[in-house]
Amino acid sequence: MRKDIVTSLIAVVLLTVVLGVAYPLVVTGISQVAFPHAADGSRIERDGKLVGSRIIGQDFRKPVLDRAGKAKLDADGNPVLVADSRWFQSRPSSTSYNAAGTAFSNAGPNQKDTRDAIAANAVAYLALERPFNPGLIRGDIPADAVQTSASSVDPHISIRNARIQAPRVARVRGIALPRVRALIEDNTDDRSLGILGQPGVNVLELNLAIASEATR
Numbered sequence: 001m002r003k004d005i006v007t008s009l010i011a012v013v014l015l016t017v018v019l020g021v022a023y024p025l026v027v028t029g030i031s032q033v034a035f036p037h038a039a040d041g042s043r044i045e046r047d048g049k050l051v052g053s054r055i056i057g058q059d060f061r062k063p064v065l066d067r068a069g070k071a072k073l074d075a076d077g078n079p080v081l082v083a084d085s086r087w088f089q090s091r092p093s094s095t096s097y098n099a100a101g102t103a104f105s106n107a108g109p110n111q112k113d114t115r116d117a118i119a120a121n122a123v124a125y126l127a128l129e130r131p132f133n134p135g136l137i138r139g140d141i142p143a144d145a146v147q148t149s150a151s152s153v154d155p156h157i158s159i160r161n162a163r164i165q166a167p168r169v170a171r172v173r174g175i176a177l178p179r180v181r182a183l184i185e186d187n188t189d190d191r192s193l194g195i196l197g198q199p200g201v202n203v204l205e206l207n208l209a210i211a212s213e214a215t216r
Contacts, residue, residue: 044204052204057153059097060087060207083128085172088165088210090203091144092121093152102151121146132167140164156200159188174215183209 042054061081063071071079107114142161170177187206
């Protein structure tokens with residue numbers, strides 16, 4: 001019995017040192033040498049200030065203010081948010097774009113909560129984009145504009161979604177529409193390894209590009 005206990009303790013200590021200390025240090029060291037930017041979180045900085053990560057989606061909405069200039073609150077005490085027309089909008093999130101707690105809604109496609117959420121997102125999308133896209137109907141809305149991603153912090157939107165938003169951003173920001181469309185192309189990532197997934201527009205990088213050229 002004593003021999004078994006001692007052997008087990010030795011195995012636990014050795015495995016802890018090898019797999020819990022040495023292996024993570026080796027992997028961290030290799031990643032820092034081979035691809036330091038990705039290993040550090042693909043951070044994006046402007047003027048020495050961290051503004052986000054190119055692999056984490058952000059919220060580009062703004063709080064709704066009351067007559068006193070204070071943020072309106074919902075029934076749960078959270079600020080009521082509405083899309084900020086100056087920016088390209090990320091796809092919806094079920095976690096308020098919380099990178100520390102990525103998750104999907106876990107609601108099935110036939111559940112009422114899912115249908116209600118998609119319907120509400122579609123109404124909001126049409127209200128925001130239809131004034132700049134006459135004739136836009138619900139059937140024209142890309143899926144990523146009304147559905148959350150698996151992580152709820154997907155940094156990309158579809159090219160079609162970005163192109164629908166382009167006239168609004170161009171008008172509000174005072175940038176020529178062809179230039180906005182060119183910026184969309186410049187900030188579109190291709191398929192992974194050239195074959196996996198679909199091309200997507202990185203919203204944060206696109207909005208940073210918009211901010212650098214905006215006249216208002």
